[in-house]
Amino acid sequence: MSELTLARLSDLESQEGEGSPSLMSQTLSRDPHATSGGNDDSDGGRIPVEEWLPITESRKGNVYTATFHLLCSGLGFHVLVLPAAFAVLGWLWGMIVLTVGFAWKLYTIWLLVNLHEAVDGISFSRYLRLAIASFGVKLGKLLGIFPVMYLSGGACAILVITGGKTIKQLQDIMSADVTVPLTTLQCFLIFSILAVLMSQFPNMNSLFGLSLVGSVMAVAYSTAVWTLPLASERNQNNVSYTIKDTSFDNIINAIGFIALAFRGSNLVLEIQGTLPSDSNNPSSKTMWRAVVISHVIIAICMFLVAIVVYWACGDKIPATGGPIGNYLKLYEQDYSKQAACFIHLTFIFYCLCSYPIYLMPSCDNLEMVYITKTQKPCSFFVRMMLRVLLGSVGFFIAVGFSFLTYLAVLIGAVGLLVTSTYPCFMWVSIKKPQRKSLMWLLNVLVGSLGPSLSVLLVVSSALLLADNGLHANFFKP
Numbered sequence: 001m002s003e004l005t006l007a008r009l010s011d012l013e014s015q016e017g018e019g020s021p022s023l024m025s026q027t028l029s030r031d032p033h034a035t036s037g038g039n040d041d042s043d044g045g046r047i048p049v050e051e052w053l054p055i056t057e058s059r060k061g062n063v064y065t066a067t068f069h070l071l072c073s074g075l076g077f078h079v080l081v082l083p084a085a086f087a088v089l090g091w092l093w094g095m096i097v098l099t100v101g102f103a104w105k106l107y108t109i110w111l112l113v114n115l116h117e118a119v120d121g122i123s124f125s126r127y128l129r130l131a132i133a134s135f136g137v138k139l140g141k142l143l144g145i146f147p148v149m150y151l152s153g154g155a156c157a158i159l160v161i162t163g164g165k166t167i168k169q170l171q172d173i174m175s176a177d178v179t180v181p182l183t184t185l186q187c188f189l190i191f192s193i194l195a196v197l198m199s200q201f202p203n204m205n206s207l208f209g210l211s212l213v214g215s216v217m218a219v220a221y222s223t224a225v226w227t228l229p230l231a232s233e234r235n236q237n238n239v240s241y242t243i244k245d246t247s248f249d250n251i252i253n254a255i256g257f258i259a260l261a262f263r264g265s266n267l268v269l270e271i272q273g274t275l276p277s278d279s280n281n282p283s284s285k286t287m288w289r290a291v292v293i294s295h296v297i298i299a300i301c302m303f304l305v306a307i308v309v310y311w312a313c314g315d316k317i318p319a320t321g322g323p324i325g326n327y328l329k330l331y332e333q334d335y336s337k338q339a340a341c342f343i344h345l346t347f348i349f350y351c352l353c354s355y356p357i358y359l360m361p362s363c364d365n366l367e368m369v370y371i372t373k374t375q376k377p378c379s380f381f382v383r384m385m386l387r388v389l390l391g392s393v394g395f396f397i398a399v400g401f402s403f404l405t406y407l408a409v410l411i412g413a414v415g416l417l418v419t420s421t422y423p424c425f426m427w428v429s430i431k432k433p434q435r436k437s438l439m440w441l442l443n444v445l446v447g448s449l450g451p452s453l454s455v456l457l458v459v460s461s462a463l464l465l466a467d468n469g470l471h472a473n474f475f476k477p
Contacts, residue, residue: 054364055203056125071211073263074294075215076261076264077351082309105420107446109265118431119430133430134429148418150414151266158404160188162405167187170345188398188477191351195391211357221346223301226309228339242315249463259420266361267357413455416454
């Protein structure tokens, strides 16, 4: 097991030694000792350059910091589209798909947590690094670079679009008679400036405060979304649960909405990289406790939002593409201005707090390239400018392609492999369970279902786009 994995990593190291640093591939130590140096919080298996990179710069995290990182990255705004999926799938299939999807995600996270230190002397604190160790240099990069970068930089661009449009909606709710309202472009710019300022924390572990606030905001707006229908007097006789469109593409697209709600798996290894580890107390134990705690909260929020809101609204829930803004408008129309403002404000704060967490892998990549070229750590000014650069790129993408939210299922089908497929085959490659044993069969079966689902999502999204069209308003947000 270890020999093959170390050989793949040595191959990568030899390529990097020729002077062409590859994306997300820090050189490993040639001395595969224990992954921690003991009580001094050092890591004997980590190389000196990792002490300079933001993901592994600090390994003083604990179960609380990991829990809030997981909660902030895992309880995303996609939870708001779950009732829309139920409106297409109905009660029975909606519950089945949501339950199976949640169990699927929890299982693949368990695999990642236990693969973090699967090779003696090496901690895989970056997803792509584990992909290279599992599949080899060429195949690992081919399979991993685009999905991982999309789930980092692409998620930040989506947050700018969603957060900026929510600021615009909040302005319309609070002051409908404003003579000179902010334009959507200005809202995007305001959100991006605030997000980049909040991204100046030096490392992943230092984002704990933002993760705490983001987690509270996510739980707050999720709770408000499902408690408001229960607290109000509604005539349920006017609510219909009839499924209007049972076409193949619409049903698969609804399954895609649920699949996209299970986010954050691309950050599991990075979050675990902030935890101390030694032979007596490996980081996997602390990390798994954090996973259980955070996902109990995530499950409560997701299931309550899906069940209660669908019960209250039925087929009135918009089931079209780009549903976040449309969905929030339900609370602007059906409830008081104060309630609508609260949901929009907490939603905006969540987007701002989660932005730096999703940006961190991209920051780590750029800093790795800089360190490889200069052989010295990034100064405060260099680190700040690199993050301003990444924020500017995200802003440019958001402004130029503000219709990306309508393509969420189509593009997200590629990123879905990171959550549903790769961890299963990584386990088979590194752990090498006996052929046709229970773990081998389970991982091959579950891992094979992921690509099938991704293909179905791409086909259904393409069919919906062919039927409904796409208003591609380039550089006109």
